Amino acid sequence: MLFGGLVGTPQGSGQLGRLRTPFPMCVKRFYLLVLFSGLATSGMLPVSGMRVYTSGEVEAVNGTDVRLKCNFQSSSPITPATLTVSWSFRPLEPGREESVFYYHERPYPPPEGRFHKRATWAGDIMGRDASIVVREVKFSYNGTFSCQVKNPPDVHGNAGEVKLTVVTTASFSEIVILAAAIGGAIMLMVILLVVIMSIRQCFKKRQEEWVEELPRRERKDPTVW
Secondary structure, three states, X not given: OHHHHHHHOHHHHHHHHHXXXXXXXXXXXXXXXXXXXXXXXXXXXXXXXXXXXXXXXEEEEOOOOEEEXXXXXXXXXXXXXXXXXXXXXXXXXXXXXXXXXEXXXXXXXXXXXXXXXXXXXXXXXXXXXXXXXXXXXXXXXXXXXXXXXXXXXXXXXXXXEEEEEEEOOOOHHHHHHHHHHHHHHHHHHHHXXXXXXXXHHHHHHHHHHHHHHHHHHXXXXXXXX
């Protein structure tokens, strides 16, 4: 009778309807959860997280200055009052990781250590640039530099790394690029000089022709006595 009442009578139908009501709601919620998850994964919805970009590997000649590039993107508006930049160094040889540079509203160079008076700020926070310059690099600077940026509430994300290799002389590719630049500048100067000389020669020849033609015009003019 209980089963028949539920199936055959309006009262049973109402009870069955009430029993079935939560299931469509659960299905809708599940679909919405899947939809929002898919949008977030595809990048159509903003997902918090700091993204840091570096040059990866840099080669510098011993005793020269080198710029360590670090750019970042944040899902939150840039707030100079709370944004921080931390640079650290991990040497190739066994040793502890040490601080290289810190920025919070203004640069804080290292007060001591191997990078004392060697690391300078070269970035622009509003331009999303957190780069630094390491002056007069030494062979002891061979290692990995890490750049970490935090822009609360966007504080999560991996640090960018720059592997620095200090060499005695410039690599062959750098020498070729430098030679090509010097050769191109010299060729440009030669071409410019040839053009100037050609214009001057043409102007001089035209002036001589005009001087030679002037007496002939004067002899042909009948008004001239």
